[in-house]
Every structure is written in C-alpha cells, then in structure tokens.
Amino acid sequence: MTLIAVISALTLVAAACSPAEPAATTEPAPATTQPAPDTTEAPPTTEAPGTTTGETALPDLGGRTVTVGVENAYIPFNYIPIGADAPEGWDYDAWAYICELLNCVPEFVESAWPAVIDIVAAGDLDTAADGISITDDRKEIVDYSDPYMVVTQKLISQLEDERTTAQEIIDDPAAVIATQVGTTNFELAVSLVGEDRVQAFDQFGLAIQALIAGDVDAVIIDDAAGLGYIGENAEVLKTLEGDLQSDPLGFIFPKGSDLVDPVNQAIQVMFDDGTMTELGVKYFGPDFDIGYEDIEEVGG
Secondary structure, rough: OOOHHHHHHHHHHHHHHHOOOOOOOOOOOOOOOOOOOOOOOOOOOOOOOOOOOEEOOOOOOEEEEEEEEEEOOOOOOOEEEEEOOOOOOOOHHHHHHHHHHEEEEEEEEEOOOOHHHHHHHOOOOOOOOOOOOOOOOHHOOOOEEOOOEEEEEEEEOOOOOOEEHHHHHOOOOOOEEEEEEHHHHHEEEEEEEOOHEEEOOOOHHHHHHHHHHOOEEEEEEEEHHHHHHHHHHOOOEEEOOOEEEEEEOOOEEEOOOOHHHHHHHHHHHOOOOOOOHHHHHHOOOOOOOOHHHHEEEOOO
16 A cells, blocks of 8 residues: 555656646546556666657766765665665665766765755755655755655554554644654644654654654654665554645755756656656565664764
8 A cells, every 4th residue: 555655646746747738638547556567677778868768858967976965864765784785775776867867977975864955055965865855944945856756744653552543642642752853754743742742863763763662652754764664663563544744855956056957857757767666666665674673873
C-alpha cells in the first residue's frame, strides 16, 4: 500500500509538472492498477546530453561539477550502509541520472540538517536534496525545483501500543511526540499538540531509537522516510492510521541559480521515461528493508 501511495504521489507530481496537453482524445487513460514494473529490467536508455529527448533539447552543462548537500542519515533518501564503500539512497541515484541527462558531475557533500538550507542560501552549495519540503518560508531564502514527490506526514508508534490512530495520540495529553529539529514535521507536531509535548532530535534515527526505547509515544515523519526507518523494526513499530499533512518535495538552490531550469527539465524527463517510478519501486517497495541499525552514524 505504501508503494502504491508513493507511485500515486509521483504520478500527481508528474501531471503537475507536465506542460499543457492538447485537447483530450478518445483514448482511455492508462489503468492505475497495473502492477509495479519489473525492477530486473535494464534502466531506461537516454540520449546523449545536449541532444533532443522527444522534441526538447536538454541543456548541456559541459561537465560542470554540481555540489549536492545530503545528510547521509535520512533513509531511504541518503544513508551509509554499515561496511559500505560509498553512501546510497534515492538522492544519489536521482542526481546521478540528472547529471547523466545534463552532462554534469554530482559532488555529494555531507551537511547537517537543518543547516544545509542556510548553506545553500549562502551559495556555499549548488543544491541540496534530503527530501526537503517546499514551504513559503523557505522560498524567501532559496529557490526550489519543481516537486519530484509528494509525501504524507504520519505518526509511528510501538507495535504493542493499543492506540491505532494518530488522533488518539494527539488527544492524549500525556503522549509525547518525537521528530527532527528544523523540519515541517516539527512545525506540524507543535501545531497539533503544543511545544511541551514535542521532543526534537538532531536526526530522525535518534527519534526512532527513543521510540523503540519507550522514551516517547510516537514519531511524526514523512511516510516515505518512515518506511525506511521501520525497515527491520517492523516487529516492534507500526504506522498509525490517519494522514496529518501532505508536502511536496523539491531540490533547493541559491536564489537566482542557473541550475533550476535545467534540473526542472531533467525532472520532467525522469517522469516521462519512467525513472521516477523505477526509483519509487527500488526505495519504497517491499524489497527495501534497510533500517536505522543498518547504517553508519554520522556527525552533526
């Protein structure tokens, strides 16, 4: 069900990013109940940067290096598996493909949250990934790409907790909700239950640890990231019923960045050629089982 929700969100974003279509024909819309694509197939082929994809010529960035801020502690977007030689995640795959399309080289820079937003705003990074929600307040200091995904904020609790809905946690005056500092999750939690009932951590993984230890009653987190953190903890954690808020995600850039338009064009290609769906299956599908215990702890 989570995979279906993610793919549906990607489809809605793709429609929002697409240019206006000509008058409707009599062709029926594609069925939304089709099974997920076979992830064993070869990835979609793309044309060389600077050539035409369909009828649109993609910009050629001439081999330019693009610095990309990531936390490396936000499953499934970016993380370092224990014993791995390199970080992994949705952000790494997405930016590798974006730069394949645009002829650039992604250079990933580990950056603490939420400082990465100010670092990009100051022009010390070209962009940042990290599943950043698009908000009006942030738009005052950074530019955004078009949204590439829509996530829903949910509550996670211990499996043994008899409460089954988010509203039961919200209505319990003794219930403490954990989340990550500087996120829209934190802002929403405060608006729902007041700051006295919210405990903020530097990383979502630490909030999940506190939940498993019984130090808090629930964690508020985006459903996409929550799926990753549950991972191997499915025997002790559950997602509570009830959607709290939906947030579109986008890459951020310094104000006036010349990368925004090329990246938007690349995002549209990723929707058109099925790459977004492919990444959704890989990182939000049933085969993804990496949890907090499986990744290296990072500083900051």
